[in-house]
Amino acid sequence: MAFVDLSFSEELERFGVSTTLDCFNCGTCAAICPLIYEHFPRRMVRYAQIGARDRILENGVELWRCLHCGLCTQTCPREADPGELILGLRRYVLHHWRRDGHVPS
């Protein structure tokens, strides 16, 4: 994997996300999420933390599986608001998708 890029969490602030680094990766969100989907939403949160832009864009479709039920945000012990982060990442992906050639063929 490429280098860690902390500036991504700052970039995400433009998309309405300010809690990216508050998460301490306990996995409560993934455990409570009603979607039976591996490590969702923590995988996306972690990619955001380390600034793995490509991974987020490649796996952007995952973001639209979220029902926005709010359980992850309710149970997050760090109040890192994972539900809102997922919405913010949707905005980021929409902004970059077509332009960067991430349209699935």
Add this chain to the structure above:
Amino acid sequence: MEDQRTPLPDVADEPRVGVYICHCGGNISDHVDVEALCEKAEKIPGVAVARRNVFMCSDPGQELIMEDIRSGKVNRVVVASCSPSLHESTFRNALERAGANPYVYEHANIREQVSWVHHGDPATEKALKLISAAAAKARLLTPLEPLRVDARRRATVIGAGIAGLRAAVDLARRGLEVVLLEKTPFAGGRVASLDRLAPTGEAASEAILSLARQVMEHPGISFHSCARVVGFDGYVGNFSLEVEVEPPAPEDAAVLSALKSEGEGGPRFVPSRGAVLGDPPAAQKRFRVDTGVVVLATGFQPYEPRKGEYGYGEMPEVVTLPQFIEALRDADADGSFLTLGGRPIRSVAMIHCVGSRQIPGVHEEDASGHLNEYCSRTCCSATLFAANQVRTRYPGTRVFEFYRDIRAYGRGQEELYQEAAHNRVLFFRFEPEDPPRVERADGPTGTPLVVRVKDTLTFGEEVQVPADLVVLAVGMEPAGIQDLVKMMKLPVGADRFLLEVHPKLRPVELATTGMLLAGTCQAPMDVTEACNAASAAASKASALLAKGCVQLDPFVAEVDWDKCRGTGACVEACLGDGAIERVDVVVDGETVRRAQVVSALCLGCGACVAVCPTGAIQVKGSTLAQFEAMVDAIASDPAA
């Protein structure tokens, strides 16, 4: 000291032994059939009653014993439980509280010597043999009086770090004279190298200075810098230390004289060294300190990474956390980037658990074959605290932490972890088998180093972090006090820290009465914990010395002058220095030589008993007759 003659057993007082069997919450009863054992123990000759309890050491357990004594049902007690080093004194005290002599008590160890090493029927059989032997001895026990020795109301504290200072102040406030010995010219120890103390941010210099002022101002405390203990003997209440002081080394002397030219006053603080309390010794000198107790506050030293461990010693950009804390203290107060030695630091990588929690087969042993398997406890919070300082003072400098587990225990410390997240510190978690690798950067990062790690938070993928500086959060090791350990015969644990009698029941005492532990010579502790331990040691010391005399167990040799022929064999065999002497006494108008025991010096080892040709000498509480009865009980079939 008066010679305490053993009172003759009351003949009318037929021994009635009570046997009390402990389950130890399953520790014993899972392997020993305690019910059957209890039934059989009741049939042992001389046993009046046998009872059992889940925890004999609990209040209800002790009450069983005390009730039987008060009602007259028993007048000798055997408890079959854990090692006597754990609870013998607990049960002796119970006897005393019930109005009995505490020495009509015998202990049978059926945990360490039985249930932890044997299983099934053999375990129960061995437990019965040990109980039979203990009961046989108990029948022959006679009441004894504890020895009383005069105690000097003076305490000596070795080491003037934060714990030594705290102990000295507490001891002096309780009215004891205090001698505080420090090997360097400065007081404050390792804390003097810290800048601010986690989690509150209090200045380390202030913590040292406030205690140093009290030490200086209290008339009951005498402080000796540049001092080493070179000789030690004696016993509780009457220890004697040989102390040597010598003038400070040239580099320290230069610091001290520069300070002196700035004027006089209270204690002065020199960063990284400590507080100066008065003048250092001008010449080498030896003197003796007579003292009632000794408080060991010899502290720790930071783990020194191996050459090449995470690049340490090979790449100048790799430093330890203590070095980083000092550099941070001396850096410009703030700015966009932290700048060290003219070099802007844009990215700091901090690696946890360096020299702590080492695993056999994974980590490399040090030169003497040791691994530090313990957690050093303080480094997580210290690292988080330093990270927060960097992030708040230098917003342009990024901080990355590589951890195995974050253990930010204690008040205000979990908050440091959360604060670090708010401060945009990014964390990576590694397995001990796959530690981070610190490498020279050859890519386009613009930093001299890159740290690669298989990050379990990113599902085991390898990530790379560019770094200008790598900080190793090194753990604690005990200070090099091998000379003291040898001289004072101090017990040392597998982790090489000094070992208390019991971690919960006697947490600041050594097995030698009157020797106490304060601070990180015992285990890794933060400043708060070290001061707590120091205060605990001080209160234990003052409780020991408050009466001006101390009580010792009476298990010492005693001579029957009717049988003694004055051969002197015992004097030659004696292992205690001067514990037996020959004196002239007048018997039937004739002057004869007889052996006499100096009780306070007697070790109770029994070497004299073995060599006496006439059987005139016995160790109280372990007489030959009592041993013979035990052997007979073991040799006979207890089930029969």
